[in-house]
Amino acid sequence: MVSSCRRWAYVTSVALGLLALTGGAFAIGQETCVAFKSGQSTFPIVSNRKATPILVSPDEWPGVQRAATDFASDIQQVTGIKPTLRNITTSNLQSLASLATNAIIVGTLGKSALIDEVVNRTKLDVSSIQGKWEAFLAKEVSNPLPGIKSAYVIVGADKRGTIFALYDHSEQFGVSPWYWWADAPTTKHSDIFVTSSGCSHGSPTVQYRAIFLNDEQPALQNWAMEKFTNGTGAALTGSPFNHFFYTKLFELILRLKGNHLWPAQWSSAFGVDDPQNQALADWYGIVMGTSHEEPMMRSIPVEWNLFGVGQWDYGTNQQFIYNFWVNGTERAKPYENMFTVGMRGNGQNIQLLEKVVSDQRQILMDVYNTSDVTHIPQVWTLYKEVEGYYDDGMRVPDDIALMWTDDNWGNIRRLPLPSERNRTGGAGVYYHIDYVGDPRDYKWITSSQIEKTYEQMSLAVARNAVRIWVLNVGDMKPYEMHTEFFLTLAWDADRWTPANINDFVVSWAQREFHVSQQDAVEVAALIHNVTRHNMRRKPELLNSTTYSLVNYREAETIMDEMNNMVAASTRLYNSLPVNAQAAFFEMVHHPIQATATLTNMWIAAGINNLRASQARLSANDYATQVENLFLHDAELEKNYHTLLDGKW
Ligand SMILES: *[C@@H]1O[C@H](CO)[C@@H](O)[C@H](O)[C@H]1NC(C)=O
Ligand SMILES: *[C@@H]1O[C@H](CO)[C@@H](O)[C@H](O)[C@H]1NC(C)=O
Ligand SMILES: *[C@@H]1O[C@H](CO)[C@@H](O)[C@H](O)[C@H]1NC(C)=O
Ligand SMILES: *[C@@H]1O[C@H](CO)[C@@H](O)[C@H](O)[C@H]1NC(C)=O
Ligand SMILES: *[C@@H]1O[C@H](CO)[C@@H](O)[C@H](O)[C@H]1NC(C)=O
Ligand SMILES: *[C@@H]1O[C@H](CO)[C@@H](O)[C@H](O)[C@H]1NC(C)=O
Ligand SMILES: *[C@@H]1O[C@H](CO)[C@@H](O)[C@H](O)[C@H]1NC(C)=O
Ligand SMILES: *[C@@H]1O[C@H](CO)[C@@H](O)[C@H](O)[C@H]1NC(C)=O
DSSP: OOOOOOOOBOOSOOOOOOOOOOSSOOOTTSOOOEESSOOTTEEEEEETTEEOOEEEOTTSOHHHHHHHHHHHHHHHHHHSOOOOEEEOOGGGGGGGGGTOSEEEEEEETTTOHHHHHHHHHHTOOOTTTTTOTTOEEEEEEEEEETTEEEEEEEEESSHHHHHHHHHHHHHHHTOOTTTTTSOOOOOOOSOEEEETTOOEEOSOSSSEEEEEOOOOTTHHHHHHHHHHSSSOOOTTTOOOOOHHHHHHHHHHHHHTTOOEEEOOOTTOOHHHHOTHHHHHHHHHTOEEOOOTTOGGGOOTTHHHHHHOOSOSOTTTOHHHHHHHHHHHHHHHTTSOBOEEOSOOSTTOOHHHHHHHHHHHHHHHHHHHTOSOGGGSOEEEEOOTHHHHHHHTTOOOOTTSEEEEEBOSSSOBOOOOOGGGTTOTTOEEEEEESSBOSSSOOBOSSOOOOHHHHHHHHHHHHHTTOOSEEEEEOTTSGGGHHHHHHHHHHHHOGGGOOTTTHHHHHHHHHHHHHOOOHHHHHHHHHHHHHHHHHHHHSOGGGOOTTSSOSSSTTHHHHHHHHHHHHHHHHHHHHHHSOHHHHHHHIIIIIHHHHHHHHHHHHHHHHHHHHHHHHTTOTTHHHHHHHHHHHHHHHHHHHHHHHHGGGTBO
16 A cells, blocks of 8 residues: 655744735634724734733733733734733732833633723623633723723633634734644734724634544654654653643644644553643643543553553453542543543443443542532543444433544434433534544545535534534644634534635635635635545545546546646645745645545556456556556655655
8 A cells, every 4th residue: 555654753943934915814714803004993913013012910821821922922923023921910000101002911801800900990891701611802992001091902701712812813913823733834914903893702613622633653653752752752651742742732722723632542641641741731721531432531541551450341340440530530630621431342231331420420529529520521422332322222411411423434423313402411523534443444644525524513513512523633634624624613613604615725725825815716626626536435445446447438537637636736836935835735735646646556557457457568557657656655755754854
């Protein structure tokens, strides 16, 4: 099998050239409140080489404090001017008088004494967000604090509301959420303004919006080993997924307005590999979970193999497994989590599984010292055989989210019936764009269509399965755009319709590669075509007889399509500013070239077989073609590895 298993590498500096200004701000799936020229009612973020200072409160969430430092450096990335970021205590407001007449004031309601003070003084109406999960508003207010005439206030209803508000603005300023993970260049502007009326957002459509790293070997794991360790993984597991790796991922998830993560599992144990992993997830603002088969915040099988005693079978080894779960619960207690309940494994039956869940809730009661566990988020995933238990009558308490799943190939197997839609724990969906399992894996490059994901996940919204969505992203790197699409849909499903999902790709292309609208439309057509092609037959499942060599010129038509796509992609690549080429290679040009090479190789193999069966000498030419295409694939892989001095 030809397969470029990329080994990623890392670079310290990416030259960022100055780009032609395209005018508007690119905000995918959100309101626009940023402008690059002053207007009727605008507030300056950076104007005349001067940046407005940013004020935060020392009692603010550390995760907001951290995001505010990103916000300040994002402004610097765009304009070259770094705003000052200052803590202001309400007991020392007089010190403000000399600071500036304008300020950006950032804070979380009920947490930041500073923002509460501003709300109180300006009578700012925050009723639209108060008490609402992850909601925010931003707008200009007058006389917020002594000495400050005007401020742009960025107010979150809770910790992540404020964080999302900051990143929402950063993206519009010109910093892609993928600036590091896909090398999307920052758009340069000399000035940045925001509209006085600002941006706002209510609670997202889906409460917990997650990705799941589930195909970490070999690409992600080897790359992380090289880039984030000094050559040795964690002491007990050898895993390279330490906090240096994860904090990069936490930031990306937050910039994409996700809030939840199922960590790498195969040879890793999030809570063991690096004791800072869990603490930092919480500190950043990520709610941690574990995959559907890893109950009570402990990794299976890795942690069980390390610390478990006896069989992973609750029928025969109850006490040891119970203690094992107590340990995971105690370890996770200081942090924000979504507990996976239930169990997969040997010797299960409904009666036993119901006991498992009731024991797990007893553990939560004991560890949290509460008689009411309904406020501790819990999820039961109805994956594969587990859905069978549900169908056979197994039930869990009402406050546990029921997570329905697809069939691993993007078709949701079942959604909540009307009688299942009013559960207090709600429902959700676990969905795949990468799959490792029977009958066949697909995990190489992008092979799912956002059109399909949109159609399926819209059904989930219509059936109120919106408590939790988890996307299996394999090793993530080949699925940048699809990952963003899923999280964007989960953030605000109402914005998207069958008529405008293509606009998502067009805006994405403009934001990521700084191309014209016309070229962005072509990029969208390429993405549409390559994902349609790879979804007809996953690349791993292609073979020499997939496309007919004798009927309807099928193979020739497919080869023409492939070659046209490569030509179009090459033309776009060559037209791009140098600093956008790496991003384009990673997210468009490589998948297209690799798909074309693989497809053409199998077709050449088919022709070779056919001609050989006809005892024709020209069979040899096709054998040579297969070899050349095989080498070309290796060449593409090498190109990826050498990109940006070996970043990936
Ligand atoms: C503000 O104060 C908090 C709490 O002491 C601290 O963690 C943070 O680094 C400070 N931020 C700035 C910008 O000084
Ligand atoms: C708001 O201001 C009023 C006086 O104007 C004061 O009584 C009240 O305690 C303040 N509330 C907060 C949260 O600061
Ligand atoms: C690798 O070594 C450097 C220099 O000693 C150190 O700063 C860094 O934390 C180490 N990284 C890991 C993952 O141990
Ligand atoms: C959990 O188990 C591990 C390994 O046996 C042990 O090191 C750790 O202290 C335990 N943690 C808690 C919270 O009991
Ligand atoms: C558990 O909660 C009870 C009732 O609120 C309290 O009296 C007790 O001290 C708590 N126990 C611990 C270990 O915190
Ligand atoms: C949900 O609605 C169904 C009827 O549609 C009812 O039987 C069930 O008791 C309700 N459950 C809750 C928790 O309200
Ligand atoms: C190609 O794959 C199809 C579908 O799995 C299978 O039926 C066929 O035998 C395969 N052809 C070859 C030559 O392996
Ligand atoms: C996409 O595929 C369609 C249908 O085959 C074709 O007409 C179009 O030219 C292709 N576009 C690109 C950019 O490859």
